[in-house]
Amino acid sequence: MSMKEGKQTGAGRPGYEIYIGLEIHIQLLTRTKAFCSCRAGYGDEPNTNVCPVCLGYPGVLPALNEEAVKQAYLVAAALNCQSAALTSFDRKNYFYPDMPKNYQISQFYRPIGTGGYIDYPVDSGIRKVRIHDVHLEEDAGKMIHAGDVSLIDYNRAGTPLLEIVTEPDIKSGEQAEAFLRYFRSFVRYLSVCNGNMEEGSLRCDANISLNRPGAGLGRKVELKNMNSSRFVRLALEHEVERQSGLLDAGETVAQETRLWNENRDATILMRKKEAAHDYRYFPEPDLPAFYPDEKFLGQVKQQLVELPLERRLRLQQEYGLSIEAAAYLTIERETADFFEAVLKVLQGGAEGFAATVYNWLNGDVMKELNNRNLSLGNSPLSPKRLADLLLLLEEGRIHGKIAKKVLSLIFERDRDPEFLIADEGFEQISDDNSLRKLIEKVCSDNPEALKQARAGEKKVLGYLIGQVMKSSGGRAEPQRTRNLLAEIIDADEEKEEKAR
């Protein structure tokens, strides 16, 4: 590896200002495509979700999907943009085999959102990135190269894409990575995208320029082909090195587009500025301008939710959680919702309980979910069940090990903890009579150990407790067992002494 990961941090490179802007594309989660009624689904048999419209047959026309527009307005609102009172579409012209019409319906003159900003967490602080614009467009198909033939799957052609263009406010690869991690969470909270960079439902291109402080933006280099937030960071860090090297040597940076090559850990030239496309934008005559009315904007407003950063700050404040805990709980809305629902059942969020719930979610619950390939939303564990389990533990009716066993059983049998404890006979044995019986049996079965215990060997005491636990199937209340065992050992000693 040529780049030392993590070497370049927020500090940037001494002597240069770094300006990084991102162009993010998200696949919107609409039921149908942007301009026809085909299913907007992924992973189906190639070329099954297609029709004359999305295949660009002669004579067809696009019909705008209002759901896609609504999601776009929602993102624009969540990004604090000015939402367009009139939005319209334009044709972006270029030839590419996977693009059926050889123009893309996009927005150039009147995008849905302009001039916004977003706060995102980086390290333990918060930074702001301004948003240039948010615009809606259609995706292309997918070209698959197989041997010496190229195949095209048009299932994706015409599915709605939302492009978010930031201002060059990011100062390092590390910040870009943190931003993208947060942005993934942001779009998932809004339920507009599943945010998967590896699968391409969230894609990111970057532009970067370096210049002497106070000299403004430098020559911009565009970076493409980075399908994870880590690659975005690595590519940007590589560019900082490369460009500052050029500038140090008194050379100029060429305005060009470069591709991240993960095998070489470097960016490589894709095309020079002169070879850039002239997209010849002009207004899409087939679609009338869209005017959002009161009702539409009302529906958008209704879908605005508390965003991950706001929620993190609230959880910290309301429940006294650490940044780490609150950050963990708020990455996914599902987790945060679950967490707060559990606390609601437990009636109020005493600080101790909040930390306990977090520990369970971050520990055993996550383990169970991972083992079973489930998520909180589709698992048998409801907030009520987890809360009940924690209450049983709190009341001392079960102890910790049993609680973990019950958790597993909830996943296995999809029943309430109360039922499982009764059904499995898990209730803790804490009455002295029953415990004494168990202990006496263990002692009479282990005369040697008993002798050693009497001689004062602490280790053996532990062994005997273990045997009691084992014979009770783990149900013996541990502290009570220890006390009673100690009593019995002492009593025996007294008896023997008397006998002497």
Place this chain on the structure above:
Amino acid sequence: MSKEIQQGTEKQNAHVQELNTALGAFLQYNPELGKELSLSLNSNNSDNQPLSGMTFAVKDNIAVKGFRLTCGSKMLEKFISPYSATAVDRLVGAGATVVGKTNLDEFGMGSSTDNSALLRTNNPWNTDYVAGGSSGGSAAAVAAGLVPFALGTDTGGSVRQPAAFCGVYGLKPGYGSVSRYGLVAYASSLEGIGLLGLDIGLLKTSFETMAGLDAKDQTTTDMACFRKTSTNRKGRVALLGGLEGLSPEVEEEYRSVVSHLPEIGFTTEEVRLPFLDYVVPAYYTIAAAEASANLARYTGIRYGLSDSEAETPRELTELSRNAGFGPEVKLRILLGTFVLRSGFQDRYYLQAQKIRSALRKSMADLFQKYELILSPVFPVQAFPHDSDQLDPFQQKLADRFTATANLAGVPALSFPTGLRNGLPVGMQFIGPDGSEDLLFQAAASYRRIYEPEHPERFIGRSEREV
């Protein structure tokens, strides 16, 4: 169907085929296929629908399921449409039956139909002459009585000019009146599906059947929003000035029409439309710009002419487009690409849009005062094939009267007014948004002055007289 009727139908079909050999109106004539389509669309095959028993022809840049959709181009010579245009579906749903697809200038680009890459169409009044274009096949078929009405498309006059050349009525509806879904796009913001025929009542019924909102074309408008009656403007007709360059025959005919208008209750007044001189450059700039994008989809990858020697997708696109498009289509694609280049849009495309806005406004102003505008359709009558009377550049200039209505998006109707030297002449009424009905009424009134007919050779064919 009884044997007798079937034999009669077969005889009739054979007759049409024979006439078509002389005219070249149809690229595909297949009434059986049309019947199948009607059966598949009309489960309740009742006889009392508005267009029951009526047959019609469809210009071959409009989709009819199961029929070819060639657009008069080698590019789509073998392409069969998997769907039907909304307008076609509505007509068939109202009882009419498609009999075939008619010839046109390639992708609608031309005004003689001689730009068809597939067939030559002759004028039924004199087969040495062009039928006009680009809806020349539809105009010839209707004039010769092969069908009672036909669909055409009008981007800059492509329904009205061939209608005038062949002596029939030709309606260009207002933009958004009729769904464009299924019309193969050339210049999306200018064009629409129109009608040609000799029976005004039938054209009106057909228009009302096709018109109105369509979810598949979001630029369609609800015709009901236009229903309002004019009062102070009633009967006032604006005569468009700037008539330089008319042939003596057309000029004489025009003056004669103007002189007859008072007889049918119209008063006339000369007006000048300030932007008339800029109509043609603005029209061609916008049309070419839109065409350059609209025709980008023909690459030989998914359908259409496909070069089998190509090694790469790029080569496939280049070779297929080079072989598939004719010279006029290539010219307009290049022109459109040129005017849209970044850095040049201000000079051409945006300038054209400004002219368009100004023209719309001055037209709207005119319609505050006048009920209709009258103008010639075309400066000359039908010309002989391969004549040098109008070179391609002059043919474009000659579109100024018709293209005015397309730029403004308003409806216009060309109507036959007489014969000169054995060839028809036509004039057009242009009306404000939603005035199609008024245009039909005005044209019907003019029948008191001149009653159009079929050329002698084709008299008494399948025309349904009302």
